[in-house]
Amino acid sequence: xxxxxxxxxxxxxxxAGAGFSxxxxxxxxxxxxxxxxxxxxAGDVGGTWYWNRYPGARCDIPTTDxxxxxxxxxxxxxxxSEKYATQxxxxxxxxxxxxxxxxxxxxxxxxxxTSARWDEQENRWRLTTxxxxxxxxxxxxxxxxxxxxxxxxxxxxxxxxxxxxYFTSRWPHEGVDFTGQRVAVIxxxxxxxxxxxxxxxxxxxxTVFQRTAxxxxxxxxxxxxxxxxxxxGEDRAGYRxxxxxxxxxxxxxxxxxxxxxxxxxxxxERFEAAWEQGELFGILNVFADQGVNPAxxxxxxxxxxxxxxxxxxxxxxxxxxxxxxxxxxxKRPCLDTGYFETYNLPHVRLVDLRxxxxxxxxxxxxxxxxxxxxxxxxxxxxGFDAMTGALVAADVAGRDGVSxxxxxxxGPSTYLGLMTAGxxxxxxxxxxxxxxxxxxxxxxxxxxxxxxxxxxxxMREAGLETIEPTTLAEAGWNQHVQDCAAITxxxxxxxxxxxxxxxxxxxxxxxxxxxxxxxxQACDEVASQGYLGFRLTGPGEDRCWDGVIxxxxxxxxMVLEIMAGMGMPxxxxxxxxxxxxxxxxxxxxxxxxxxxxxxxxxxxxxxAGDLPYRLYRPAGPPEGPRPLVVYxxxxxxxxxxxxxxxxxxxxxxxRSGAVVVSVNYRHAPEVRFPAAAQDAFAAVQWADAxxxxxxxxxxxxxxxxxxxxxxxxxxxxxxxxxAEGPHISGQxxxxxxxxxxxxxxxYIENGDGYILTTALMRWFWDxxxxxxxxxxxxxxxxxxxxxxxxxxxxxxxxxxxxxDEGVAYxxxxxxxxxxxxxARARGHTHxxxxxxxxVISGAPVRAEIGEALRDFFxxx
Ligand code: NA7
Numbered sequence: 001x002x003x004x005x006x007x008x009x010x011x012x013x014x015x016a017g018a019g020f021s022x023x024x025x026x027x028x029x030x031x032x033x034x035x036x037x038x039x040x041x042a043g044d045v046g047g048t049w050y051w052n053r054y055p056g057a058r059c060d061i062p063t064t065d066x067x068x069x070x071x072x073x074x075x076x077x078x079x080x081s082e083k084y085a086t087q088x089x090x091x092x093x094x095x096x097x098x099x100x101x102x103x104x105x106x107x108x109x110x111x112x113x114t115s116a117r118w119d120e121q122e123n124r125w126r127l128t129t130x131x132x133x134x135x136x137x138x139x140x141x142x143x144x145x146x147x148x149x150x151x152x153x154x155x156x157x158x159x160x161x162x163x164x165x166y167f168t169s170r171w172p173h174e175g176v177d178f179t180g181q182r183v184a185v186i187x188x189x190x191x192x193x194x195x196x197x198x199x200x201x202x203x204x205x206x207t208v209f210q211r212t213a214x215x216x217x218x219x220x221x222x223x224x225x226x227x228x229x230x231x232x233g234e235d236r237a238g239y240r241x242x243x244x245x246x247x248x249x250x251x252x253x254x255x256x257x258x259x260x261x262x263x264x265x266x267x268x269e270r271f272e273a274a275w276e277q278g279e280l281f282g283i284l285n286v287f288a289d290q291g292v293n294p295a296x297x298x299x300x301x302x303x304x305x306x307x308x309x310x311x312x313x314x315x316x317x318x319x320x321x322x323x324x325x326x327x328x329x330x331k332r333p334c335l336d337t338g339y340f341e342t343y344n345l346p347h348v349r350l351v352d353l354r355x356x357x358x359x360x361x362x363x364x365x366x367x368x369x370x371x372x373x374x375x376x377x378x379x380x381x382x383g384f385d386a387m388t389g390a391l392v393a394a395d396v397a398g399r400d401g402v403s404x405x406x407x408x409x410x411g412p413s414t415y416l417g418l419m420t421a422g423x424x425x426x427x428x429x430x431x432x433x434x435x436x437x438x439x440x441x442x443x444x445x446x447x448x449x450x451x452x453x454x455x456x457x458x459m460r461e462a463g464l465e466t467i468e469p470t471t472l473a474e475a476g477w478n479q480h481v482q483d484c485a486a487i488t489x490x491x492x493x494x495x496x497x498x499x500x501x502x503x504x505x506x507x508x509x510x511x512x513x514x515x516x517x518x519x520x521q522a523c524d525e526v527a528s529q530g531y532l533g534f535r536l537t538g539p540g541e542d543r544c545w546d547g548v549i550x551x552x553x554x555x556x557x558m559v560l561e562i563m564a565g566m567g568m569p570x571x572x573x574x575x576x577x578x579x580x581x582x583x584x585x586x587x588x589x590x591x592x593x594x595x596x597x598x599x600x601x602x603x604x605x606x607x608a609g610d611l612p613y614r615l616y617r618p619a620g621p622p623e624g625p626r627p628l629v630v631y632x633x634x635x636x637x638x639x640x641x642x643x644x645x646x647x648x649x650x651x652x653x654x655r656s657g658a659v660v661v662s663v664n665y666r667h668a669p670e671v672r673f674p675a676a677a678q679d680a681f682a683a684v685q686w687a688d689a690x691x692x693x694x695x696x697x698x699x700x701x702x703x704x705x706x707x708x709x710x711x712x713x714x715x716x717x718x719x720x721x722x723a724e725g726p727h728i729s730g731q732x733x734x735x736x737x738x739x740x741x742x743x744x745x746x747y748i749e750n751g752d753g754y755i756l757t758t759a760l761m762r763w764f765w766d767x768x769x770x771x772x773x774x775x776x777x778x779x780x781x782x783x784x785x786x787x788x789x790x791x792x793x794x795x796x797x798x799x800x801x802x803x804d805e806g807v808a809y810x811x812x813x814x815x816x817x818x819x820x821x822x823a824r825a826r827g828h829t830h831x832x833x834x835x836x837x838x839v840i841s842g843a844p845v846r847a848e849i850g851e852a853l854r855d856f857f858x859x860x
Contacts, residue, residue, distance in 0.1 A: 008134040011035045013456070014127055015141045016113050016394070018103075019047015021429040021445040022143035023094065024070060026103050028453035032460075037137075038103075039129060041112040045098045047145050049090045053175075054168035054381075056194035057087035058221075060280055060335045061440045064228045065250045067093070069240040070446055074100060083278075084221050084335065115395040116140055118424060123465050125425065138465070139456060141427045142391060146437050149389030151382050154503055155186070157360035164377040168195055169384065178202040178377060184366055186358075187381035188214050193334040195381060197342045204347060207373060209366065211353040212494075213323040215304050216334035220278035244447065247515040248281045249440030259287035259296025271303045284329050291329055291488050292840060301328040311340040318343075320352045330493035332437070386496040387432045387510040388412050398423035411499070411508035415469035415477050415533060416523055416549075418448065424468040427452050432510045433481045437497070439516045447516070451523050455531070464538035473533025476548025483827065484554045485509035487840040514554055522549050552799060553827035553841035560754070560829070572763035576638050576669055583639050591837030593647025594654045595619060601642070604663065606682040608675070613683070614642045616653035616660040617695055627658040627729070627857040628696030630687045630716075634707030634834070636737075636764030637668045637676050645706065647836040652704065655850025658857070659695050660704075661687055665712060673769035677778045680705075680712035681719040688726035702730040702790070702856045706834055707756075707802070708764065710736030714781040714809070721788050728790040730856025732849060735800050735830050736809065738782040740765055740774040744804035754799045756830035761801060782809050786816035793821040793852035795845065797828040821855075823848050 013029050015022050018040035029036045042050045059066045063080035077100070078093060085093070098104050112130040119126050125140040150169040166176060168191035183203040185192055188210045200206045232239050242251035257270060267287075274282040289296040305322040312318035321340060342348055356368040365375040385393075391412075392405040399422045407413065407422060414420045417434025418427055429448045430436035436444055459467060485491055490509055494500035498507055512519055526532045526549050535544040552560075571579050597619035603610035618626065631652065633645040642664050653660040665679035684703060691698045705713035710733035717731045742751075742758055751758035769779045777784025782805060792813050796806035810822040825833045825845045833842045 008126070008136045009037070011037045011135065011137045013037075013139040013141060014039065014113075014125070014135055014137040015143050016040075017047055017143035017145060017148075018042070018045045018098075018107050018109075019049065019143065019145055019148075020068075020094065020442060021145070021449060022047065023097060023103055024068065024446060024449045025141055025143055025429065025452070026106055027070070027101055028449055029456070030106070032453060032457050034456065036106055037135065038107040039111045039113055039127075040107055040109050041130070043109050044095070045104070045107065046091045046094050047143075048148060049087055049094060051148070051171075052169055052191070053087055053171040053173065054166075054191060054195045054379075055176075055198035056196075056337070057168075057171075057191070058084045058194060058219075058335075059090060060084065060190065060219075061250060061442075062225060062228065062279060064224050064232060065243060065440050066090075066442050068097065068442060068446065069243070071101075072236065075236065080224060082221055083224050084219055113394060116397070116426075117401075118398045118426070120399065123424070139425045139427065140396075141429065141452065142394065142396075142431075143429045144390040144394070146387045146430055146441075147384040149385045149393055151385050151389075151502055153380055153382065155358055155361055157362060159361075160363050161361050161365070161375075161378055162363045163365075163375055166377065166379045168192070168379065168381040176377075180204050181376040182365075182374060183207070183377045183379065184209060184373065184375045185379045185381055186366075187383065188212070189381060189383050190332060190334045191383070192381035193336045193339045195379070197336070197338045199379065200342045200345055200348050206342075206348045207351060207366075207375070208348070209351050209353055209358065210320065212325065212331070213321050214331065214334055215301070215323050215328050216336045216339055217275055217283050217304065217307075218278050219335035219337055220276065221337055243440065243443050244520060245517045247517060248284075248438070249435070249443030249516045250279075250281050252281050252285060254288065255285050256288050257286075258289050258293075259299045260289060260293060262287065267299055268303075271300060275303075275307065278335060280333060280335060283333065291490075294327065294489065297327045297329070297489060304328065308340055311344075313344050317350050320350055326493040326495070327489040330488075330490050330497075331495040332497070383496060383501055385502050385505070386499075387437065388499070388505075389502075391428060391431065396423065396426065398426065409506075411506035412510065413474055413478050415474040416519075416526065417512060418451065418523075419467070419469045419534075421469045421471045421474045424466040433477060433512055435512050435514075435516045435519050438511045438513055443516060447520055447523070451527065454527065458527075459536065459538075462536075462538065462541075464536045464541060466535075466537045467531070468535050470533055470535055470544060470546045472546050473548060476533070476551065480514070480548075480550040480554075481512050482509060483841060484512065484514040487553075487555050488513060518554075525549060551827055553832070553839070555839050555841050556799075556828055556832040559832065559835065559839060563755070570757070570759065572757075572760045576667075576767065580639055583635070583644060587643055590647065590835070593650035593836045596650050596653045599650075604683050604686045606679065606686070608666070608679075611666070611679055611683060612642060612664040614646070614649070614662045615694060616649050616662070618653050618657050618659070622860065625692070625695055625697045627656075627700040627702065628687055628691055628694060629653075629656065629658045629660045629702045629704050629732070629853060630684050630713075631660050631662045632665060632680055632683075632703070632705035632709030632712050633662065634705070634709045634735075635667075636760070637673075637708045637711075637768040638764055639667075640709070645709070645834070648706065648834045651836045651846055652850065652853065655846060656853035657860075658702070658853060661694060668768040672767075673773050674776070674778045676708070676768070677712050677715040677719070680716040681723075684716045684720060684728065685726055697857075699727060700729055700857045701726065702732065702853060703728055704732035704734070704853070705736070706734040707830065708737050708768075710734055711738065711779075711781065714738060715778050715784075717789050718777060718781055718784050718786075730791045730793065730853070731789070732793045732795075732853055732856075733806070733809070734795045734833065734849070735797055735802055735825075736794065736806055737761075737764075737802055738809040739780045739805040740769075741805070742801070744808070746803035746805075747801045750799045750801045750803065750829075754801075754829040756801060758801055782812060786813050786818060789813060789816070789818045791819040791821075791856060793823060793849065793856075795823045795825055795833065795849060797825040797830055797833060799828065800830040802830060821852050823852065 412432035
């Protein structure tokens with residue numbers, strides 16, 4: 001009912017959208033006794049499932065899982081007829097839910113929110129609607145869906161076509177009969193792939209215009225999977241709980257089989273099983289590393305291409321249908337029923353837009369660079385302005401009248417995908433920065449709705465009026481979302497996940513790929529920590545515990561979790577011999593590091609005996625001598641050897657193009673301070689004297705080291721300066737030990753839980769040097785004279801007890817006039833940067849290290 005503009009209606013909460021998320025939000029808010037109004041632009045409930053009525057539209061998550069779990073009675077009363085339900089059945093389900101809980105009475109249909117403005121004086125949202133009414137509410141929740149804003153037809157001449165035009169996303173409710181017609185379908189995403197086989201059944205001629213070939217596997221639709229039904233029957237609550245704490249929102253066991261190392265038989269068996277199963281999370285779980293490792297991904301991709309080639313009879317058509325320009329899974333894979341088979345029909349033709357792009361839509365049909373096509377109907381299956389489209393189109397303005405569109409001009413910025421700074425009391429359900437489209441939506445929707453409902457309930461109990469994320473917390477979350485994506489292959493694809501399907505849209509990975517379980521954990525922690533990163537206000541109250549919920553690189557966190565699960569004894573409780581044995585055993589299972597041109601072992605004769613060394617020569621041109629880097633391994637002067645740092649040395653060699661000579665200096669406690677430092681200096685002198693024999697360029701020598709190895713490298717630079725030779729071009733110090741002071745904040749913050757602990761560092765020092773010697777610059781180079789030292793690159797890691805002494809060394813060197821490059825390994829621990837082939841997020845840091853090493857020397 002329209003109200004005069006002068007008498008705005010008042011609600012506690014307004015929700016925009018009555019799809020899966022809006023309906024459940026309404027249900028929960030009502031339970032809390034809040035006054036709620038839902039505004040829905042469609043004529044009925046359903047959201048996506050109201051609009052997407054194209055032939056063949058189905059969910060692509062099994063219905064056993066694509067269903068509400070909040071009401072066990074509801075679950076008993078509703079039975080899905082198929083493994084993947086059709087759009088009409090899902091719409092029936094949502095209507096059934098609305099009826100069962102009497103939800104419609106609080107929903108105003110055919111009404112769109114035309115503008116939303118935050119009123120700072122009143123602490124209220126002021127909304128206007130397409131019906132001309134004004135509404136005030138304390139909280140505004142957009143439940144407008146991730147794939148609800150159709151992408152505009154971005155093809156030249158789109159308005160000119162005189163025949164029938166259809167969008168899969170806005171299909172006529174009365175249906176369409178294509179019998180006898182010449183039909184074009186543009187687009188081969190999920191909507192195209194689902195509808196094409198059915199349109200082909202009716203059309204006289206069907207021409208499919210494909211810009212990007214897509215991976216699709218057969219859905220094998222039919223009755224719901226028996227094993228799933230059995231599990232649900234036996235323990236429904238347990239099943240739903242497992243779904244909530246799974247990676248994707250469907251409880252499947254993540255595999256630990258690696259594509260790179262599995263045998264051909266295992267690869268084939270796993271792939272065929274997933275193909276037969278016909279589920280997205282199954283085919284995305286053939287190998288544990290297919291999402292991050294190009295080689296593993298290629299194995300799955302090639303097996304799918306083999307299947308396509310075996311189905312499609314015309315070899316030319318089948319090649320065009322084989323996706324080759326993106327990694328499998330980096331664009332949403334599809335589930336189909338007879339899609340590839342459709343191209344064997346005589347009246348179906350595929351046009352490859354990569355070979356003949358559309359020049360224009362004409363009055364009669366479509367003109368490509370080579371051909372003119374006449375059609376009676378054109379179907380656009382061209383997708384959506386995903387995840388942000390509906391939000392930024394909604395004319396929402398927060399503090400100071402800044403709109404969401406303005407704030408997100410360079411890409412969306414959210415805290416937990418739920419809220420955005422500057423927009424108090426404004427929530428988004430399954431917004432950008434949450435798992436949403438990468439997960440079973442129903443599980444993610446319930447989690448978001450529950451979180452918001454509990455938040456509002458808590459605020460009411462505490463007498464709080466507004467909630468808003470801080471810019472610090474939001475920036476931290478955005479960074480974490482991008483960090484999670486960066487270790488996967490996703491950013492390489494022109495997908496709608498990346499915003500790449502909409503011309504001009506910023507290229508940003510939109511959903512959170514860390515997993516439904518990890519995400520739920522983060523949201524729960526934020527709430528349980530008194531709403532970390534949120535500012536909450538109320539009468540006489542203004543509270544904010546600011547902070548970032550996830551600062552660690554996701555793969556570093558994963559490694560720590562795995563290591564914690566192994567139950568290894570703390571290193572400092574072991575003897576040196578046992579600690580060395582433990583390190584050696586751990587080294588057996590790690591990846592070997594990159595190939596290099598040549599690896600040779602030898603010895604460096606020093607007065608005290610021979611020091612073993614290993615030389616790494618880069619592969620490929622140019623032939624001839626290279627700059628030389630003398631490297632010292634880590635291990636607290638006690639542990640480590642040529643093998644321990646072998647992958648890192650290979651990586652340094654491959655990235656820098658220098659010959660790397662890794663030196664095994666003498667260890668404590670057998671030989672204590674200052675032996676290691678003296679050995680390091682002796683090795684540098686020897687390398688300089690033997691540069692030509694080592695394949696080096698005389699006079700182009702740098703030193704490098706990690707941890708205690710960086711300590712002796714730094715000391716060697718000071719000794720060389722004092723001895724007036726040899727000349728050292730640069731020093732690379734990765735997480736160096738440069739002082740023995742354990743009072744710096746990084747020791748307090750990171751002294752426990754990140755592998756190198758305060759206790760372990762004490763153990764190292766006690767093995768290496770007497771307390772009386774620890775002020776000697778040969779033990780603690782920070783205390784030495786720093787003038788006239790070689791240029792330095794110092795790498796510090798956020799979660800390293802040694803972080804602050806590394807920074808202190810950089811600052812002190814700078815103060816002494818030494819050029820310094822300080823590289824921060826953001827979100828890393830003392831060890832993670834060196835974990836070549838294990839911690840993917842360390843690669844950019846090591847790329848910077850390689851660049852720094854190259855910069856030490858004149859350009860070749
Ligand atoms: P998608 O997956 O975005 O697919 C859209 C398709 O349309 C895709 O093949 C696009 O090619 C193609 N497209 C888009 N614009 C053009 C133009 N201008 N010219 C030619 N071809 C074009 O949307 P869907 O509706 O199929 O599926 C969306 C999701 O809904 C789906 O993932 C499921 O989660 C449910 P491109 O790949 O961009 O080259």
